Structure formats: C-alpha cells, structure tokens
Amino acid sequence: MSWFKRVKEGITTSTEDKKSVPDGLWHKCPRCKKAVTTAEHEANQFVCPGCNYHDKIGSKEYFELLFDESNYTELFANIYPTDPLEFKDTKDYKSRLADSQKKSGMTDAMRVGTGTIQSFPIVIACMDFNFIGGSMGSVMGEKIARAIDYGRENKMPVMVISKSGGARMMEAAFSLMQMAKTSAKLALLAKDGIPYISLLTDPTTGGVTASFAMLGDFNIAEPEALIGFAGPRVIRETIGKDLPKGFQSSEFLLEHGFVDMIVNRTNLRSQLGQLLSLLANKPLVKPEVE
Amino acid sequence: MAYFDFEKPIEELELQLENIKKTADKNKLDLTASVFELQEKIEKAKQDIYSNLTGWQRVQISRHTDRPYTLDYVEHVFTDFIEMHGDRNVKDDKAMIGGIARIGDQSVMVIGHQKGRNTKQRQMRNFGMANPEGYRKALRLMKLAEKFNMPIITLIDTPGASPGLEAEERGQGEAIAKNLLEMSVLKVPVICVVIGEGASGGALGIGIGDRVMMLENTWYSVISPESCSSILWRSWEHKEKAAEALKLTAKDMLKNGLIDGVIPEPLGGAHNNPEKMYQTLKDSLQNMIADLSKLSCEKLIETRIGKFSKMGSYTEL
Numbered sequence: 241m242s243w244f245k246r247v248k249e250g251i252t253t254s255t256e257d258k259k260s261v262p263d264g265l266w267h268k269c270p271r272c273k274k275a276v277t278t279a280e281h282e283a284n285q286f287v288c289p290g291c292n293y294h295d296k297i298g299s300k301e302y303f304e305l306l307f308d309e310s311n312y313t314e315l316f317a318n319i320y321p322t323d324p325l326e327f328k329d330t331k332d333y334k335s336r337l338a339d340s341q342k343k344s345g346m347t348d349a350m351r352v353g354t355g356t357i358q359s360f361p362i363v364i365a366c367m368d369f370n371f372i373g374g375s376m377g378s379v380m381g382e383k384i385a386r387a388i389d390y391g392r393e394n395k396m397p398v399m400v401i402s403k404s405g406g407a408r409m410m411e412a413a414f415s416l417m418q419m420a421k422t423s424a425k426l427a428l429l430a431k432d433g434i435p436y437i438s439l440l441t442d443p444t445t446g447g448v449t450a451s452f453a454m455l456g457d458f459n460i461a462e463p464e465a466l467i468g469f470a471g472p473r474v475i476r477e478t479i480g481k482d483l484p485k486g487f488q489s490s491e492f493l494l495e496h497g498f499v500d501m502i503v504n505r506t507n508l509r510s511q512l513g514q515l516l517s518l519l520a521n522k523p524l525v526k527p528e529v530e
Numbered sequence: 531m532a533y534f535d536f537e538k539p540i541e542e543l544e545l546q547l548e549n550i551k552k553t554a555d556k557n558k559l560d561l562t563a564s565v566f567e568l569q570e571k572i573e574k575a576k577q578d579i580y581s582n583l584t585g586w587q588r589v590q591i592s593r594h595t596d597r598p599y600t601l602d603y604v605e606h607v608f609t610d611f612i613e614m615h616g617d618r619n620v621k622d623d624k625a626m627i628g629g630i631a632r633i634g635d636q637s638v639m640v641i642g643h644q645k646g647r648n649t650k651q652r653q654m655r656n657f658g659m660a661n662p663e664g665y666r667k668a669l670r671l672m673k674l675a676e677k678f679n680m681p682i683i684t685l686i687d688t689p690g691a692s693p694g695l696e697a698e699e700r701g702q703g704e705a706i707a708k709n710l711l712e713m714s715v716l717k718v719p720v721i722c723v724v725i726g727e728g729a730s731g732g733a734l735g736i737g738i739g740d741r742v743m744m745l746e747n748t749w750y751s752v753i754s755p756e757s758c759s760s761i762l763w764r765s766w767e768h769k770e771k772a773a774e775a776l777k778l779t780a781k782d783m784l785k786n787g788l789i790d791g792v793i794p795e796p797l798g799g800a801h802n803n804p805e806k807m808y809q810t811l812k813d814s815l816q817n818m819i820a821d822l823s824k825l826s827c828e829k830l831i832e833t834r835i836g837k838f839s840k841m842g843s844y845t846e847l
C-alpha cells in the first residue's frame with residue numbers, strides 16, 4: 241500500500257474500512273486522486289465518484305455494462321489484421337501486431353457484439369484503445385461494415401463506440417479508405433431507415449471523427465472527452481498559441497452543435513433503453529432497477 | 531525552370547546544350563550533329579530518371595510550384611466555366627473552388643482544391659487546405675449537379691484539411707464525414723483525379739468516385755511523409771523512408787486496388803509540358819464520362835459502394 245499512504249489525510253472515500261482491503265485493490269483517480277476500491281470503481285462503471293472522471297474502458301466492459309444481464313454474442317471475432325504494405329518504422333508492423341495481440345488477448349482494436357438493451361435488440365461495434373491506440377485499420381473498417389450489414393439484415397439499430405486516435409499509419413491508404421467504406425455502408429443503413437447511434441468517448445480524433453463517429457442519427461458523448469478532427473498538438477503548432485480551455489471537449493462540441501447530448505456512463509444504459517424504445521415506438525418493457 | 535537534386539544530370543546536359551548552341555551561333559559553325567547527340571542524351575537521361583523515381587521524389591514533383599493547379603486545368607481542359615461561391619452558411623472558402631463548365635459538348639460540375647503560386651495567393655487559398663465550409667460548398671455543388679444530371683469531376687490537390695480553431699468549431703470532421711456518405715450515393719457519375727497532393731481526409735472529402743484516378747507523379751495517403759516521420763520516427767529527418775513505407779505513389783495505390791487508374795504525365799512531369807498534360811487529362815475524362823454515362827444511376831451507386839466496401843486487407847480464420 242505504499243502509494244496509498246502518500247494520499248493526504250482527510251481524503252474522503254466511500255470505503256468504510258480501508259485497512260481490510262488487500263494491496264492492489266485500490267483505484268486512485270488520476271485526476272482528483274480520490275481512492276476507491278477497484279470493486280467500487282467497477283460497480284460505478286469506472287467513473288470517479290469524486291470528480292466524474294470517466295476512466296478509459298474497453299469493449300468487454302462496455303458490452304457488460306450495456307447489454308441486458310451482461311449477455312451478448314460476439315460477432316466476426318475471427319477477422320485478423322495483415323501487413324499489406326510490409327510496413328516498418330522503428331519497429332515492423334508485424335511485431336507490433338503480435339505484441340499487441342499478446343498483451344491484449346485481442347485480434348485488433350475492435351469487437352462487435354449483439355444482444356438487447358432493456359429488451360431492445362442492437363448490434364454494437366466498440367473500439368479498444370489499448371490495442372495500438374484504438375487506431376483504425378482494415379479490421380476495424382471491415383468489422384464496422386459487417387456490423388452495419390448485420391443491422392440491415394436483422395433490422396436492428398447499430399451503434400459504434402469510438403475511442404481512437406484515428407487512422408493506423410502502418411496501413412496507410414488502406415486505413416484512409418476505411419473512412420470511405422464505413423461511410424458508404426452507413427448511407428445504405430440510412431436508406432433502410434435503421435437508426436445509427438454514435439457514442440464518442442475519450443479520445444475520438446482524426447479519421448474516425450471525419451467519418452462514422454460524426455455520422456450518427458444520434459451523436460452521444462461521454463463527459464469531458466477529447467473529440468476533434470485535428471489533434472490539439474497539430475492545431476497548437478499551426479496557430480502558434482495555446483488552445484482555449486475546454487477546446488475540443490464534449491461540452492465544446494455540444495455548444496457548437498455537433499453532438500446531441502452528453503451522457504454520464506452511469507446513465508448510459510438507461511438513456512439508450514429510453515432512446516431505443518422511442519425509436520421502436522414501443523413502451524419500455526421493464527423499468528430499470530439498478 | 532527549377533531543377534530537383536535528382537535532376538542534376540539533366541540540368542548539366544541542358545547547360546552543355548545551351549553552350550554548344552551559343553558557340554555555334556557566335557562562330558557560325560555547323561554543330562548540328564553535336565546538338566542532336568546532346569538532345570538524345572537529355573531525352574535518355576530524362577527517361578532513365580523519370581522511370582525510376584522514388585516515392586519521395588514523386589512527392590517533390592507533386593509539389594512543384596510550376597505544376598498546373600485546379601484553376602489551370604479548369605481554364606485549359608474545360609470551356610465556359612462559371613465559378614460558384616459559398617456554402618450558403620458561413621462563407622466562401624477559397625481553398626476549394628467549383629462551378630459549371632463544359633468538356634467537349636458535355637456540361638459538368640468541376641470542383642477542386644486550389645493552391646496559390648505566390649505568397650499572397652497562398653495565403654488567400656490557405657495553401658490548398660480547405661475549411662468545413664469548403665467541403666460544404668463542394669457538397670452543395672455536387673447536389674446541384676445531381677439535380678441537373680451532370681457528371682461531377684473533382685480535382686484533388688491538398689496537403690490536408692485545414693487544422694485550426696475555427697475549423698474545429700465549425701466541424702471539420704463532420705463536414706468531411708458528411709461528404710463521404712453523400713458522395714457514395716450521388717446519382718450521377720463522379721470522377722476524382724489527384725492532380726498533386728492527396729493528403730488524408732482532406733483529399734478523401736472530395737474523393738469518393740466511380741473512377742478515382744491519380745496523375746503519374748502525385749501521392750495519396752493517410753498522412754504526409756513529413757508528419758508520418760515526425761510521429762513514427764519522432765523526427766522530421768526520415769521523410770524519404772516514410773514516403774517509401776507509406777506506398778503513396780500512383781503505381782502503389784493502383785497495385786493495392788485503392789484507385790482505379792493512373793494517368794500518364796509528360797516526360798519530366800506535368801509542369802514540363804502543361805499543354806500535353808491538359809490534352810491527356812481531357813481525353814481521359816471524356817472517355818470515362820462516356821463509359822459511365824452508359825450506366826443507370828442504381829448501377830453506378832451499387833458499383834461505387836461495392837468498390838469501396840472491398841477495400842482493406844485482413845484474413846479470416
């Protein structure tokens with residue numbers, strides 16, 4: 241508990257008996273430094289009870305949080321990345337992929353799941369930031385495309401959860417064309433009149449923002465996420481001065497008219513249930529008891 | 531004419547040729563044979579150099595300040611151009627131009643990024659980096675073309691979409707995204723040609739077409755070699771390596787199935803013989819319009835979406 245001892249006296253935590261919790265089971269908020277048990281942190285959807293900081297979570301956590309009884313079927317799990325350009329910078333892309341796969345246990349930076357939210361069927365494609373920064377390569381493009389096809393075939397709403405630095409440079413123009421591919425597929429989904437929900441989480445930038453992430457019938461953002469096309473560093477270098485506070489935040493995008501609403505992760509499931517029930521023109525079957 | 535480093539042998543031979551011509555004039559000598567020999571050497575040197583260009587060398591040619599820009603093609607390939615302005619919302623973006631024109635006897639909508647040739651023009655054109663209103667103006671013109679059943683031709687030449695406070699405030703990402711979606715379902719033929727630089731989303735934002743072509747000495751990728759170098763190698767020094775790694779040349783892009791064709795440039799690049807370049811592009815555009823006009827709008831859209839849907843490289847186990 242060495243790091244925990246350094247926390248100032250008087251810090252409030254919702255835990256009654258800190259001493260009974262073994263080492264390593266504490267989570268300290270990277271922003272306000274408030275400490276809670278990892279169990280509490282997880283129960284609160286990885287949101288800090290002190291300052292509402294939304295910790296980055298992956299597809300598994302989102303699926304378990306959103307789907308009824310945390311029950312879902314993973315789709316298209318056997319699509320693997322290749323190295324079409326035999327790309328090599330300081331390291332070759334093949335070993336980058338192998339390392340990331342080993343570390344994360346995933347094939348690439350996206351998983352697709354289908355199930356129900358408050359009894360309404362939905363297919364969700366969700367990014368994993370811990371796999372090469374959630375960067376968009378061919379696998380991500382193909383999985384989103386197939387999720388959209390699946391939504392069209394089964395007449396169910398499609399949702400994409402974005403958490404990505406943008407394009408995957410090691411797939412160069414292949415990566416760029418995933419923007420075209422996913423947007424074209426969304427045009428077909430729109431023609432069928434099937435709802436598309438885009439959830440923008442921290443961070444959502446680059447080619448992801450300039451394609452499917454901004455094309456939602458409903459653009460929903462988590463609080464205080466970084467959302468933008470150009471990265472803050474590039475803009476700062478271009479204009480030669482510091483960026484205003486809150487620039488490119490979810491709140492900034494709401495103010496400028498590019499997201500419909502900001503939803504706390506702890507309310508996300510019930511908000512989506514309500515939205516899906518309205519879109520289906522059906523009552524909410526089970527009022528949420530959480 | 532400014533020479534690139536890799537054109538040194540050509541520059542030296544051309545200097546020799548000039549000197550021989552001067553000597554012949556001054557001394558009233560008949561040096562026809564030597565002149566002829568040198569001219570052949572120059573031609574051969576050009577062929578050698580230009581058939582073996584590296585990615586970075588093509589990037590340099592694509593940025594040559596004497597290369598024809600969008601408005602040069604508009605003037606020499608098309609007739610009766612009427613320029614249209616504004617996105618009907620915020621302002622007129624001078625980095626993105628467009629209007630109605632004729633190619634042969636066919637009315638078309640021409641849209642393209644516009645760079646500037648001198649400092650003042652470069653500022654006015656924002657170095658060919660469009661803002662959201664530029665992409666929205668482009669889409670407005672494309673929807674007009676659809677309404678009046680005119681083929682659309684876009685000319686791509688940008689170092690990227692403009693990064694800045696106002697661009698973000700007005701939704702650069704949304705503007706480009708919307709174009710990708712809307713262009714994929716346009717009911718008229720869409721032909722896109724990279725005439726210089728094709729950088730990232732800023733290029734793709736007017737780049738969804740039934741035919742996506744690249745002039746021989748242009749580049750198209752997800753990022754410029756310089757930025758790629760600074761991110762992956764953490765230094766600007768590796769731009770040559772980055773240019774190779776990105777496989778950004780027309781030849782590579784065609785090989786990877788990411789574009790539909792390469793339009794040859796005159797020997798030495800488009801700027802060496804603009805007239806020839808205009809004629810080649812005009813012929814190519816007219817052929818493509820003729821081919822695409824045979825297709826129904828349903829077939830056009832189906833084929834266009836089908837083409838982009840197939841792009842990518844992955845395995846399924």
Ligand SMILES: [Zn+2]
Nearest residue numbers: 269272288291
């Ligand atoms: Zn906190």
